[in-house]
Amino acid sequence: MAASLIVRNVRPWGGPLRDVMILDGKIAPDGASPPAGTPEEDGAGHILLPGLVEAHTHLDKTMLGMPWYRNEVGPRLIDKIDNERATKKALGIDPHRQSMRQAIRSVAKGSTHIRSHVDVDTEIGLEGIEGVMRTRDALRDHVFIEIVAFPQSGLLARPGTLELLEEAMRMGSEVVGGLDPCGIDSDPKGHLDAVFALCGRFGKPLDIHLHETGELGAFSTRLILERTRALGMRGNVTISHAFCLGHPDPALIDPLLDEIAALDVRIMTTGAPSRPVPAVAPLTRRGITVCAGNDGIRDTWSPYGNGDMLERAMIVGLRNNLRRDDEVELALRVCTEGGARTMDLPAYGLEPGCDADLVLVRGESVAEAVVDRAPRPLVVKSGRVVARDGRALAEAP
Amino acid sequence: MAASLIVRNVRPWGGPLRDVMILDGKIAPDGASPPAGTPEEDGAGHILLPGLVEAHTHLDKTMLGMPWYRNEVGPRLIDKIDNERATKKALGIDPHRQSMRQAIRSVAKGSTHIRSHVDVDTEIGLEGIEGVMRTRDALRDHVFIEIVAFPQSGLLARPGTLELLEEAMRMGSEVVGGLDPCGIDSDPKGHLDAVFALCGRFGKPLDIHLHETGELGAFSTRLILERTRALGMRGNVTISHAFCLGHPDPALIDPLLDEIAALDVRIMTTGAPSRPVPAVAPLTRRGITVCAGNDGIRDTWSPYGNGDMLERAMIVGLRNNLRRDDEVELALRVCTEGGARTMDLPAYGLEPGCDADLVLVRGESVAEAVVDRAPRPLVVKSGRVVARDGRALAEAP
Numbered sequence: 101m102a103a104s105l106i107v108r109n110v111r112p113w114g115g116p117l118r119d120v121m122i123l124d125g126k127i128a129p130d131g132a133s134p135p136a137g138t139p140e141e142d143g144a145g146h147i148l149l150p151g152l153v154e155a156h157t158h159l160d161k162t163m164l165g166m167p168w169y170r171n172e173v174g175p176r177l178i179d180k181i182d183n184e185r186a187t188k189k190a191l192g193i194d195p196h197r198q199s200m201r202q203a204i205r206s207v208a209k210g211s212t213h214i215r216s217h218v219d220v221d222t223e224i225g226l227e228g229i230e231g232v233m234r235t236r237d238a239l240r241d242h243v244f245i246e247i248v249a250f251p252q253s254g255l256l257a258r259p260g261t262l263e264l265l266e267e268a269m270r271m272g273s274e275v276v277g278g279l280d281p282c283g284i285d286s287d288p289k290g291h292l293d294a295v296f297a298l299c300g301r302f303g304k305p306l307d308i309h310l311h312e313t314g315e316l317g318a319f320s321t322r323l324i325l326e327r328t329r330a331l332g333m334r335g336n337v338t339i340s341h342a343f344c345l346g347h348p349d350p351a352l353i354d355p356l357l358d359e360i361a362a363l364d365v366r367i368m369t370t371g372a373p374s375r376p377v378p379a380v381a382p383l384t385r386r387g388i389t390v391c392a393g394n395d396g397i398r399d400t401w402s403p404y405g406n407g408d409m410l411e412r413a414m415i416v417g418l419r420n421n422l423r424r425d426d427e428v429e430l431a432l433r434v435c436t437e438g439g440a441r442t443m444d445l446p447a448y449g450l451e452p453g454c455d456a457d458l459v460l461v462r463g464e465s466v467a468e469a470v471v472d473r474a475p476r477p478l479v480v481k482s483g484r485v486v487a488r489d490g491r492a493l494a495e496a497p
Numbered sequence: 498m499a500a501s502l503i504v505r506n507v508r509p510w511g512g513p514l515r516d517v518m519i520l521d522g523k524i525a526p527d528g529a530s531p532p533a534g535t536p537e538e539d540g541a542g543h544i545l546l547p548g549l550v551e552a553h554t555h556l557d558k559t560m561l562g563m564p565w566y567r568n569e570v571g572p573r574l575i576d577k578i579d580n581e582r583a584t585k586k587a588l589g590i591d592p593h594r595q596s597m598r599q600a601i602r603s604v605a606k607g608s609t610h611i612r613s614h615v616d617v618d619t620e621i622g623l624e625g626i627e628g629v630m631r632t633r634d635a636l637r638d639h640v641f642i643e644i645v646a647f648p649q650s651g652l653l654a655r656p657g658t659l660e661l662l663e664e665a666m667r668m669g670s671e672v673v674g675g676l677d678p679c680g681i682d683s684d685p686k687g688h689l690d691a692v693f694a695l696c697g698r699f700g701k702p703l704d705i706h707l708h709e710t711g712e713l714g715a716f717s718t719r720l721i722l723e724r725t726r727a728l729g730m731r732g733n734v735t736i737s738h739a740f741c742l743g744h745p746d747p748a749l750i751d752p753l754l755d756e757i758a759a760l761d762v763r764i765m766t767t768g769a770p771s772r773p774v775p776a777v778a779p780l781t782r783r784g785i786t787v788c789a790g791n792d793g794i795r796d797t798w799s800p801y802g803n804g805d806m807l808e809r810a811m812i813v814g815l816r817n818n819l820r821r822d823d824e825v826e827l828a829l830r831v832c833t834e835g836g837a838r839t840m841d842l843p844a845y846g847l848e849p850g851c852d853a854d855l856v857l858v859r860g861e862s863v864a865e866a867v868v869d870r871a872p873r874p875l876v877v878k879s880g881r882v883v884a885r886d887g888r889a890l891a892e893a894p
Binding site: 170172372375417465468470 | 567822
């Protein structure tokens with residue numbers, strides 16, 4: 101459903117005013133002439149960005165649009181995991197309906213690409229995967245959705261899960277997921293051998309949640325990096341959260357960062373204000389790709405979140421104490437280009453030949469767009485308008 | 498300018514639906530009958546809260562409504578202080594106009610009380626104080642503004658400042674300010690003796706910025722507490738930021754917290770995501786009053802902020818990992834009742850007899866109001882409507 105479109109009077113990344121022409125869903129070379137009757141949009145001087153990239157969320161379990169969930173869950177990670185698995189069906193969290201709601205919300209806020217982890221466990225089975233796959237297909241012309249088959253409740257600790265994960269990959273999940281090989285499965289070798297084997301079998305990348313902090317997280321990271329190197333997975337592994345990289349001792353993390361850079365392992369951060377987090381600027385300076393995501397939005401884990409990747413850029417900025425304009429712009433690059441590199445999007449950007457996946461944001465400068473987070477005037481996917489004035493054209497169920 | 502008003506169909510703190518009657522600017526006792534012709538507002542089932550309390554900001558130096566300021570300032574605290582003092586006049590940051598803009602923005606977002614630190618230094622002199630006093634008077638019917646005379650550039654380190662601070666108190670500032678007695682003035686005894694002496698001379702409370710972390714901040718805190726006790730200032734001292742109380746070693750901070758509780762010293766936090774911060778829940782459990790503020794909003798220090806104390810409650814919640822509904826409500830209590838106790842507001846709350854300073858917020862629950870931060874349907878000051886549907890009735894210059 102690629103389309104042609106002229107977007108007039110926009111400022112790419114806050115630079116000088118220009119028109120952008122889109123031919124068949126691609127940004128046209130400068131000087132290309134549009135076919136007669138090509139529709140036009142007036143960008144009114146707003147800033148043009150490539151679409152925002154939501155590189156880590158959980159579309160299948162948001163409760164957006166449902167009655168308020170009163171959270172009385174315990175403080176430990178396992179409390180949240182166990183509560184969720186036990187209550188997901190009772191609460192009627194339908195993965196298709198809920199992923200439609202969140203994905204359409206994301207479109208309204210300017211995200212053109214979403215990587216969603218989707219729970220696979222012995223309670224929900226493959227219903228989450230099926231539901232989000234239906235959403236992925238239904239919204240194909242509005243947003244690109246990539247599915248990570250995610251063993252949220254543990255992999256080896258809950259027999260039957262590995263087989264389900266394998267089936268999720270056979271069904272067409274794009275990425276293999278994993279989770280805290282020490283903290284949840286208590287078998288780091290077993291867990292990592294299993295998920296890397298799935299990657300090998302299906303020729304797919306890995307995106308593993310790693311909440312483990314300090315020395316424990318550093319140990320798991322080392323095991324991940326060893327396998328990445330040994331199995332030739334360079335450029336095909338993402339570590340999500342990687343709280344251990346927020347440890348203040350350079351003696352612990354610098355050797356890991358060197359290896360992460362060498363193996364082109366990508367790091368996903370939410371800029372979690374209450375946790376140690378990887379430091380965006382130093383990692384970027386080392387050449388490491390850092391991306392960001394909203395993680396769970398209004399689910400049984402946490403009530404926060406609205407799917408806005410500009411707000412996520414703000415939180416990443418606040419967490420990393422990014423105040424100068426160039427620093428705030430870095431936070432936004434994490435939420436755009438960093439996500440695109442993590443998802444290996446082949447034609448992302450504002451250059452001629454890139455996919456016309458675009459968002460207009462309000463602000464005199466890029467930094468102002470981030471701190472204001474005003475409604476997005478226009479969102480374009482493959483040359484088609486998919487949202488306008490903060491509202492998506494697709495209707496949520 | 499107190500007025501009478503009936504607000505129908507509201508849910509105080511998210512509780513059962515009721516009507517609230519206001520007589521002459523005060524919440525009337527249950528069963529009181531309104532005089533004929535009393536105006537009415539339909540609360541449409543929204544949650545009723547006492548007005549939000551912005552307990553720490555800098556009204557005099559926001560750049561709201563001015564051209565975007567490109568921040569290229571260095572990373573140290575002193576870089577920000579020196580840059581600001583040097584550029585404030587050149588940039589044309591008029592304290593009256595700018596404080597009007599921010600205060601009216603705050604009213605639109607439901608704040609009925611503001612404590613503002615206002616710079617006093619040898620460059621700006623008392624112009625900031627004069628400008629914010631004009632705003633305080635001009636907006637008297639819209640929002641209560643309290644002024645802290647604040648030696649932002651240091652007190653003893655810059656001769657002449659103490660005399661200016663004394664003059665600011667004589668002019669009618671409500672609170673004596675202070676700043677990092679070790680880190681900026683390098684003379685903790687001299688700095689603290691000077692500001693406590695001003696408190697004694699004018700019979701006013703103290704609100705001191707303390708950015709110093711770890712052992713240094715703990716040392717300064719000890720000196721503050723010693724003077725608070727010796728000078729009979731119990732209940733009259735606020736420590737703003739108090740990053741040192743975010744130190745993880747209980748052996749360092751527990752004795753301080755005991756003394757803070759005993760002396761009823763109030764702690765102001767922004768929930769700064771990039772700094773150690775006092776932990777809201779444990780401090781509250783000890784009986785310590787914790788309040789919150791937005792600090793500087795879009796100034797030469799930082800581009801972030803919009804004056805919304807619901808957003809501040811969200812950031813305090815995120816920073817303190819407050820996820821359960823009762824925890825998110827605690828974050829909101831900090832941004833309402835905590836601020837009111839810090840400012841010693843004599844008749845704050847929703848009980849009969851309290852000042853009718855109220856805000857309606859949207860949400861099924863209090864927690865939803867915080868995470869959604871939807872525009873405020875109605876803001877009332879002394880029984881008069883001052884903002885509606887997210888817009889203040891006062892017009893900003």
